[in-house]
Amino acid sequence: MAASSFRIPTVLSSEELMDKSFHRASKISKKGNDALDGKKKTALAKVTASGDIVVTALNNYVKKFPRMEKEDDFLPELVDLVIGIDAYKKSLGAVNWAAGRADKLKDETLRDIRRSKDVSVIEGAKSGFYGRLSSYLRQISDDLLFLQEAKNKFRDLPAVDPTVPTVVVAGFPNVGKSSLVKSLSTAAPRVAPYPFTTTGIIIGHINDDWRKFQIIDTPGLLDREFDKRNDIEKQAVLALRYLTDIMVFILDPSETCGYSMTKQMALLDSVKKGFEGIPMIVAESKSDLIRTESDNLHFSVETGDGMPELTDAVMSPLRRMFRERAAEEPTEES
Ligand SMILES: Nc1nc2c(ncn2[C@@H]2O[C@H](COP(=O)(O)OP(=O)(O)O)[C@@H](O)[C@H]2O)c(=O)[nH]1
Ligand SMILES: [Mg+2]
Incomplete structure (x- = not known):
């Protein structure tokens, strides 16, 4: 997987960034050939250090946060839902x-300080630098908070x-x-977090020769009629x-799950509506208990009855999709 949430840096607030940059600068003092030269060298070093801290941190956020382009392993649709693209x-x-x-x-300030022959001009350039630097940071304080929140949401x-x-x-x-x-x-399938759910989803992997597929169990998500749900x-x-x-x-069909077939058919209708356009295989479980005459697939995990047929019904379209996606992907060498 390309980008993962653990690589996303912690985002400092604008105050924290400013404090960090001030603090670093406050420890700097340089000697010079004379009073003016000392002031100048100190001011240059302070502005460089302060500016670099802020610029490096901000650039790092821009670089490390996922871009929401194809190569990122977050689904843009989910990110949009949870964060807002x-x-x-x-x-x-x-x-x-x-x-x-x-x-x-920073560059302009350094240039002004270098050219200056007057202590008060140097001091002015330096304090002007800090004023404008904190003003830039104040202007993005909401954005920094937003990104820190986004980082936390990426994790989920x-x-x-x-x-x-x-x-x-x-x-x-x-x-x-x-x-x-x-x-x-x-x-063994693993549990992965999923937005707005406490249970998460369960992701299993299917290795089919060299190909890989995912199979996902979604406790609490697709086991109730759509109309009965709240907006979230x-x-x-x-x-x-x-x-x-x-x-x-x-x-x-054994109804040992505790739901009548009538209720189960109603849920099927509801899920079909919500997932229109997505191929659906309807399979009847627990064929060791009851095997109906319907046209659906029948299987039993218990006895293995119907498993080859079900496996094939699932894998054939997945294999086809794999081939189609492999054909779409650019080759790795470039
Ligand atoms: N007789 C029988 N019981 C099954 C079969 N598959 C699952 N069960 C039982 O049905 C119950 C619910 O199964 P589970 O996989 O946890 O259902 P889920 O809630 O839909 O994930 C468990 O007690 C299973 O042992 C089967 O093929 N035959
Ligand atoms: Mg379950």
């Missing part, structure tokens, strides 16, 4: 602006690779979703669309 880009732009201004200000985004074809499993609680995800995953939950469900390449909807 426009506001995010605006804040990064403002920080970039301030870095440029601070850098230019699921680390899914949007380039890897992904199957999402839906259905009422206890129909057998987790059992299926476990059975199809090559290694609705958004969380909608955002899931962007992770989903194929959906497997599980019906439990």
Whole structure:
């Protein structure tokens, strides 16, 4: 994965940045050939140190925060939902602006100090520098706070690779979703945070020869009718669309899950509406208990009945997607 949230630096507030830069400068004192020369060298060193601290920090934020372009492993749609892409880009732009201004200000101040032959002019240039530097930082104080909040929110985004074809499993609680995800995953699935949920999502990986797929179990997200959700939950469900390449909807005709088939069919309709345009495989679980005559796939994780057919139904379209995406990707050598 390319960018990860742990590489995103902690963002200092404008006051903290200013304090840091003042503090560094306050410790600097240089000797000169005479009083004027000493003042000049000290002022040059202070302005350089202060300016560099601010410019380096700001440039580092701009560089290390994800750009929300293709190579970032955050889903832009999720970032938009959780952080707001426009506001995010605006804040990064403002920080970039301030870095440029601070850098230019530093250079101009150093030039003025170098040319000066008067202690009071040197002092004036220096205090003017600090005044304008803190003014630039004050102008981006909201942006810095926004980015620090964004950093915290990035941490809660699921680390899914949007380039890897992904199957999402839906259905009422206890129909057998987790059992299926476990059975199809090559290694033990791991829990990843997901915005607005306390349970997170469970991501399993499927290694198919050299190819990799993801299979995602979404406790609490796709196990209730859409209309019955609050706005935040609705958004969380909608955002899931962007992770989903194929959906497997599980019906439990044994009803040992505790939900009647009528209720399960209603949920299926609701999920279908929310995920229009995304291919859906409807599969009936627990075929060791009951096997209906329906046209749906039938399977049992318990006995393995129907598993080859279900696996094939899931993997064929994933393999096709993998080939399509591989064809779209630029080659690595360049
Ligand atoms: N008889 C039978 N029980 C199953 C099968 N698959 C899952 N179960 C049981 O159904 C219950 C719920 O399964 P789980 O995978 O946790 O469902 P989830 O809530 O949809 O994730 C558990 O007690 C499982 O042991 C199956 O193929 N046959
Ligand atoms: Mg489960």
